[in-house]
Amino acid sequence: MASVTNPTDGIEGRICPAGYYCPKGTITPIACPIGKYNPAVGKIAISDCLDCELISYCTEKGLT
16 A cells, blocks of 8 residues: 555555546545546546536546
8 A cells, every 4th residue: 555645666556547546545546437537647536537528428437
């Protein structure tokens, strides 16, 4: 388990991938839910997942 939210050393963990968020201590990245996306790496909260635009509703989890 990492001691920081965005580890990059490959020992404690890896930086959280785009499409996901990783609260401190997370072992497995959590996918942004349907209807949201995250284009950036290293996000730590579900509030970092952005709403999809009205013309392109996101029908899958973990979209970038």
